[in-house]
Amino acid sequence: MATNPVRKTAVWLLFGGIGMFCFALFVLPPLYDVFCEITGLGGKTSGPYTQQQGAKQNGAQQRPVDLERIVKVQFVATNNGAMPWEFKPLVQEVKVHPGQAQKVAFYARNATRRDMVAQAIPSVTPISAAKFLHKTECFCFNNQPLKAGEAADLPLVFFIDAELPRTVNTITLSYTLFDITKQGTEQKAEQSTEKNTGQDAPPLAAVL
Amino acid sequence: MAHGPAKGIGRWLFATNHKDIGTMYLWFSFAMFLLGGFFAMVIRAELFEPGMQIIKPEFFNQMTTMHGLIMVFGAIMPAFVGLANWLIPMQIGAPDMALPRMNNLSFWILPFGFALLASTLFMEGGAPNFGWTFYAPLSTTYAPPTVNFFIFGIHIIGASSIMGSINIISTILNLRAPGMTLMKMPLFAWTWLITAFLLIAVMPVLAGAVTMMLMDINFGTSFFNAAGGGDPVLFQHVFWFFGHPEVYIIIIPAFGVISAIIPTFSRKPLFGYSSMVYATSAIAILSFVVWAHHMFTVGMPLAGELYFMYATLLIAVPTGVKVFNWISTMFRGAITYETPMLFAIAFVILFTLGGFTGLMLAIAPADIQYHDSYFVVAHFHYVMVAGAVFSMTAAVYYWLPKWCGRMYNEALGKTQFWISFIGFNVTFFPQHFLGLAGMPRRYADYSLQFTDWNMVSSIGAFIYGASQLLFLYNVISTIRSGEKTDDPKVWEGAEGLEWTLPTPAPFHTFSTPPDVK
């Protein structure tokens, strides 16, 4: 289109600028998420763990359980600023063998006079352990509605990958509870499609 | 053929001449510099002693935010664009900028952007108060309602910068006089070429960041909100992906200015021209891969911290090359010390000090103590003020006689230099001590052990501030009544196409391309 060399340069540069804008807006955030998922950057855990994922990684159906090792897993609950619910882990910590599935629960109670919806956001330290913590069932995969005055035990089933680096002997799993009552309704539909059906979940080992 | 400028206000409103637009950019940036400087004076007055005396903490935060935004986007960046407008066509033998009408637009939207930004000071809820780095969620969920004005202001300023850069690149790539190969261009044109590419790459990223903020605040998305699956730390990654190249955008044109002034007053060609070009390009490329060194305390995996530390250390190499080249240029020259040279030498010394503290900050474990302290404030003011602002001042003294055909008052210039130099160091050197001793940046009030050095710093700031009024006076009196000169070279050792033109430079220059040897 542009025969004038000046105009040609300018148009190319303009496209470059627009390209960078789109890159920042549409590529960087998902790229960051993928990057977090792979590296556990920022202590983010991945979504529901499935058998297929495990098979892909190990090449075997059976998940090895390392009975030699014991890893302490701590649970921490935090309410975000304006979140009035009572929210705490029912057990402060568990000791597990890598590979062994463990079920725990968090207690939540909506003590207010209104119906509310909450979303729990997980985070793990040390950061290097994040990608070795697999959750097969977690209340954080969905948002959690509670009616006024209602209480619930929110379940979590997880196991620690046997590949966990030897240097890690304590893992802290933190949940921060956010009030999403205002946004909750739209997100519900979207999230239920991602909901883990539980079919792929490996059988539960004995609860400690 | 050649006609003079139009009469009256129309000359400026509809300006397409690169010299007129350059002049407007320079005056605008100086006005912004005084405004941002006034905010700095308010900050330093409040910090003169412990306790809240003059302003309240929430207004203090607005002052630090506005000071940062106005100095970076309103003072330093437009000042260098103004310089580029004036000089690049004259240095490469072009008749004007390649896209004169866009040039007009890119200048004239700036005042509106900053009017939008400054008007928030008078609105309910106050001006932006979340720092010039505007970290989410302080700048989203917890922001004052004026944040939307801030976002639109940033969009306008960003658009202006991008248009300015497109213009500069188009000019340099297409309008060079015959024989003016890229590797014959003065280093100022080279540094601006590189800077303009950086701007086109990262200003849209800034625009993307504020757009995401806008959507989070007004349209219920969750880019930076953990509740909806976003991540506040993502904001910092996006911001610094823009922000680190941005600090080089500010300093790289200064390299070009210094590389013009030191050879002139040393009466000796620039040492290592090609290595200067390569070093500048290397710095520009590296600036894209080091951003997270601003985030060493945010909680990154060990491997990430190590990578960003190593990559950052690497930048010291090309930066060192530049400093060594300038000193070698002076070596065995015949040096005189006019005002531009004094500022240029001060630049080399103080910028190198800023470089040293930069090297210290790059050491990730040590950065645990330095991070977000006054040590960082001292570091970047050594680079931004003693780097960018000193080089701008040097540039104005150096080229002013060529622009207006009048010589500035040398005694006044030297006086201003010494007051600036002393004022600057009295202000910012003690801030190293404050930071190392544990005073965080952006503090409206501090505990008693920090009192003495804060007082010294405030006194220095008032001295430095006053020296800028002297500068303003010197420039105005030069334009109005300076001693006339018509020597095309102005300076004995000056080399380059702009010094072959008559003094003062006519309204239209190089309507026929010059011969380049």
Place this chain on the structure above:
Amino acid sequence: MASRAKRLILSTLGTVLLGFATQASASGEAERPDGWSLLNMTEGVTGVSHSIYDLHMLIFWICVVIGVITFSVMFYSMYAHRKSSGRTPSNFHESTAVEMAWTIIPALILVVMAFPATKGLKDLYDTSEADIDIKITGYQWKWQYEYLGEGVEFISQSSTSLASIYGKAPKSEFYLEEVDKPVVIPVGKKVRFLITAKDVIHAWWVPQLGVKKDAVPGFINETWARVDEPGIYRGRCAELCGKGHAFMPIVVNAVPEEEYLAWLAAQKAQAAVEKEAINNELTFEELMTSGEAAYNRSCASCHGVAGEGIPGAFPALKDSVIALGPVADHLDVVINGSQTNAAMQAFGGQLSEADIAAIITYERNAWGNVPEADKTVQPVDVLKFKQGQ
């Protein structure tokens, strides 16, 4: 120890170079540098802070050496090669050998620097085998400490009065670095800090511990410290978090282990006593007196000492609908936070029932406020509201 001697020599040289006397190192807080002697980074009291200090001094001296060499050449040239000495300038403008040298030598110096830096960083990241875990939560504008597994948690906030900040009262020795309840840790034990935030990003910084870590809402960070010497160590928030950024100090009290255990037991006992006291009925005067203190501590930074608020940012409480209207709504907004303004936190989990009762009573009757009904609120009313709402 050799490294200790080296450190002493280097730091002495450092201060001499800057033209000031060294400050003697003793124990406790008395020797803290201030005024003109405040020049350098603290060596601190942990292994990490020492290694940071050593790295800092190492890179500082490398910079000094490079600087002295570079600037010597420059100043020599500025003097010897000035035009007024009658020189004709040379014309050389490149030398591949020299340019190669000053590219490669700095690169080698950097490689040398990278080794100790890498080692230091690895040490900093080693949070394994901790003896005690303390969760730290950043709020606008205070810190909460929770001793994991002990059931002890409390909020620690600045005890500097607004009057002294605004020059209406003298400033104490530890102005803006004193808190109502310091965090207590035992010496010689590895303490792991788990750091997060409730609202915006904060950063927990105690220079003498060599610890600075961001507190990010929704995410948890960890770091650690093993304090060698008992003492009181003071720190600050290091990430801009709003208008109270400068007013949320940190005080760490490191004590011998027995003292720590006794303190922990006392905390638990005190919590039990407070629980008992909820059923006590308080007089209007008692509520107003304790209410004013609690209000000034927890509410005045936003709503103002006179309940005037800040227009456009924080609502006024004087003559406000909440303060004068039904008490249930008043309880609701204080305990559960605001649904429209994220800055109004849910204070139900932060303040005791007694404090909430006193604050609400105060807000309803201070500054000329006259409520429609329910002049006073008792602690037990707050408890009932929390449980049965």
